[in-house]
Amino acid sequence: MEKNINILLVDDEADFLETTTKRMKRRGYSVKTATNCADAFQEIATGWPEVVVLDVMLPDKDGILCLKEIKQAWPTTVVILLTGHASMQAGLKSVEYGAHDYCLKPVELDQLIEKIEIAHRESRVKS
C-alpha cells in the first residue's frame, strides 16, 4: 500500500481535524489542514496536496461551490467530499462538479483512507 500521499483536510471542526490528522500521520500519510475555502485555495495553489478532503459546510463558502472553483482552477486535483448533512442535491452536484467521492460523517478512518487511496490511484491513470 502506498503511504506517501499528500492529503489536505478542509473542515471547520477543530476536533475532527486534530484527531484525523493524528491518525493519518500515524499511518504514514502527509497531512495538512485548512479551516476554510480560501485557505484551502492557497494550499492547493502551492501544488502540494494530491488529495483534498473537503467538508461541505465551510465558514466562508458553500463546500460544493468551493469544490466547483477548485476543479475549475485545478481540474486534476482529486477532491473527496465529506459531510455531516446528507443531501441528495448536494451529493449529485458534487459528482457533476467532479468530486471523486462523496462520503457521510461519521466515516470510519479505514473507509476514508481506502477512498483516498483509490481516488489517488485513479488520478494517476493518464489519458
Place this chain on the structure above:
Amino acid sequence: MIKDIFHKFSEWFRFDLQRDSSVPGISFAQCYKGFRALLTANNNALELMAEMEQTLTAGRPFGMAFVRGNCTALSVNVYKMILSLQEISNGKYMSLSDSFKQITDELETILLHKPVSPTGAFILPMDQIDRQSIDLVGEKMANLGEIRNKVGLKTPEGFVITSTASEHYMIASNLQDEINRRLKTMDDDNLEELYKTSSSIQQLIINATLPEELEIQIMLQYRKLQETAGHDLLVSMRSSALGEDSGNVSFAGQYRTQLNVGEDFLIQTYKEIVAGKYRSQAIVYRLQRGFRHQDVIMCVGCLVMVDAVMSGVTYSRSPTNRRSEWIEINAVAGLASQVVAGNVSTDYFRISREAPYHILLKKTNVLGTINAAADSAGLTLSDSQANELAEIAIRLEQHFGEPQDIEWSIDRNGAIIILQSRPLGLTTAPTIGDPAVALKENTYLLTGGVTASNGIASGPVAIVRSNVDMLHFPKGAILVVVHPFPEWATLLNRAVAVVSETGQVATHLATVAREFGVPAVFGMAGATKRLTNGETITVDATACRIYAGRRQDILDHAAEPLPNLMIDSPIYKLLKKAMALITPLNLTDPASLYFNPAACKTLHDLTRFCHEKAVVEMFSFGSRYGFDEKSAKQLIGEMPFQWWVIDLDDGFSPDFNKKEKYIPISSIVSLPMLAIWEGMTAIPWEGPPPVSLSGFGSIIFQSTRNRNIDPAVRSTLTAKNYFLVSKNFCNVNVRLGYHFSLVEAHMSEFLTENYVSFQFRGGAADEWRKLLRVNLIKDILSNFGFRIDQKADGLTARIEKRPAAFLLERLKVIGYLLMHTRQIDMVMGDQGMVEHYREKIMNDLRGIAPGKEE
C-alpha cells in the same frame, strides 16, 4: 498497477491509436479506468440497496439520517455509473440522465416531505380542546380534552402551550440545523456520546431566549387561571408530543413532566420540557420506533395541581394478558406520579369488567419494599371508589374503542379526576402452567415479584446503580436495578431482560419494556445482592424466576419475538415509499426490447442497465476502432466446451506471445479467473446425468416453446464462452447447453472494490425442476455467505467488501457449480434426488474450499 496501458492497447487492437486521428473518443486507459469506476460504484450501490432492504425487513431501528444518508450515497453511486457509462461509450445513452433525474426528483420529494407545520394559537384552554385539536396540543392533551369535553369526566383545569408556540420558539432560536448536525454526526451506539450530545442539545434550547410575545401569552393565561384557582396556584407541566401515545406507541416516560410549578419557574420549566424532546432516552426511543426527530413536536399542558389523597393507574384489561376479563387498579396514597415512577408500594384491585363490577381480588401494600409516605399510612382505596374507577375505565374503553391505561387522582372532596388516558399496550398471554416449564421449577436461583413484561431471555448480569454504570452497559446483558426508574429505559435497546428489586407493572419502565418485547420481572427482592456482575443467568419473566447459567430448556419456551416494531411508524412508511423507487428490478433480460434507458424506473434498473452496457462496451471497444477478433485467445486445456479469453489489461503472463491464437492456462495470471477455473476443473464432470423419460420430454417441450433456450439463437456476446480478464478482474459469460450464467469478480487491496457476483438463469426442464435446482444452488451459496436474490428460476448471488482470499475461495465454489449443476434439473424429479445431489455437492465442495462454509 496499470502498466504500460498504451503498449497493451495497441497490441490488443493491433493499430496505433495516436496516428488514427479520425477516430473520436477516449483512450483505452481512460475507458478501462471508467469501467473500473463503474464497477466500484455498482458494488457500492448494490450493497447499499441490500442494507436498506435488510433494515426494512429486519425491523432494526433506523432514523431519518439513515434514510437520507443511504438515499444520497446510493444516488451518488448510480449517478457515477451513468457518467462512467456515458464516458466509456463515447456519449451513448444520454437519455439515462433523464430517467435518473425523474427517479431522484421523486425520491427527493419523498425525503423532503415533512408534516405540514400546524398554525394556530400559541395557547388553548382545556375547555376548547378535544381530539380534533390534536395537531395543536399533541395526543396526550387532545385525549384529556376529549375526556373532559366529550366523555364528560372531570379533568384538571388548565391550558396547553401549543405546537405553534414551540415551533415558533425553535424557529426564532434558529437552532434546528445545529441540532440536526449534532444528531447526525453522533454515533448512537456510543452511550457516552449519546449523553453528551443529548445534554448539549438540551442546553442549547434552554439557553435560547423565549420570544417575548410567547412569554407574555403564557403568563397572561397563568394569571387567568389564578383568578379561579387562587394566587398560590401551582401547576403540573406535562409534555404532550405530537405523535405521542398513538396506536401502539406510548412514549411512556420518555419526556418530562414537572409537578408543583409556580409562577417564577413557569417559563424555565416550559423551556426544559421543550428541550426534553432531546433527552437521551427519547432520542433512542425515536430511533428504535422509527420517528424522525423533526416529526415530534412538543406541546406542553399546564394543569392545576390536584390536591390528591389517593392516586393510581387503572387498566381496563390486564396489561400482561390480552385475554383477561378483568380490570386492574393500582393505587397509592398521594400523587399518581409515584405509581408510575416505580418507587412506592401500591394497593392492587382486580375487578370484573361487567356492571356491577365485582371485586375479584384485593391486596394492599403489594410489594412492601418501600413504605408509602408516613402521613398516609393505612389509607387505601374504598370498594365504592374502586367500583367507580372500574366504571370509568369501561366508559373510556368504549369511547376510545380499545383497552385503556388511565392515570387518575382523588381529591380532598372525593372526586375522581382523570389525568391521562391512553391505549394500553398489550402483550401475549403468559405461559404459566406450561408443564415443561413447571418441571424445572425447583432448580431456580431466585423467584418472586411480578411479571412486568412477558418472555424469557439469557445473558450476563449488569447491575446498574448510576449513570456511570449505564455507560458501561454491554449489549445483550440483563439489566439488574434496585428501582425501575424511567431513565433506565435508555438501556432497553441493549438489554435482553430487566430485573428490578421493586416496582410493578404500572411503571413507565414496565410499559416500555412491554413495548420493546424485553422480558422484565419487577419486585424481585434481593436481586442486586444475589446476582453478581458478569454472571450468566436465564430470566423467565413470565414465571418470575431466575436460573443460573444459560438454560436452553427454559429458553425454548420463549414466545415468538414481537412483530416488527417499526412497521406502523412514519419513518418506516417513508422508507418503504422510497424503496419503491429503488429496489424493484424491471430490467431483467438484456435481449428484450424493453432493456433501454426509458424503461429504467428504479435505481436498481439503472445499475443493471449501466453494468450490462458497460460490459458490452468494454467487449466491443476495440471493434469501434477496428478490433481484431484474433485478440481473443482460445484456451487450451482438458475441458469440455470451448473457452476464449480476452485480456483487458494485465491478465496474461508477460512471457505470453500476444501473436499466439491459443493460450495455455499456465499463461493466465488473472487471480479470479484462475480461482473459477480451479473450481471448474477440480472434480471431473461426469457427463450428462441419466435423463428419466419424463425429464427428457420436458426438455423437448420447452425447446419448442422457448426461443431463448435454443442454442441457435444467440447474441454476439454469448456466441462463445468468453472470459474478460485483468489481473484482478474477471467477467465470464457461460452459456452451456440451455443454461446461462454470469460470473464477475474484482479483487483489490481495497475492500471497497472487492466483490463476487453470480447470476444464473434458464434451464431446459420444466418450471418445477428448474425451481428445485435454483433452490439447491441458493442453499449451497447461502452456506458460503452469499446474499441471494431469487426470482422464479433466476438467481443472483453476491458478496462484497470482503478480503481477496475469502472471495477467491467463493469463486472456486462457483466454478464448481458452473460445471456440475448445469444439467441436474433434468434428473431432479423428487426431493430425494435433490438431497442426493446436495450431499454430493457439499461433499465435493469441502474438498475444494475446505472449512470455508459460514
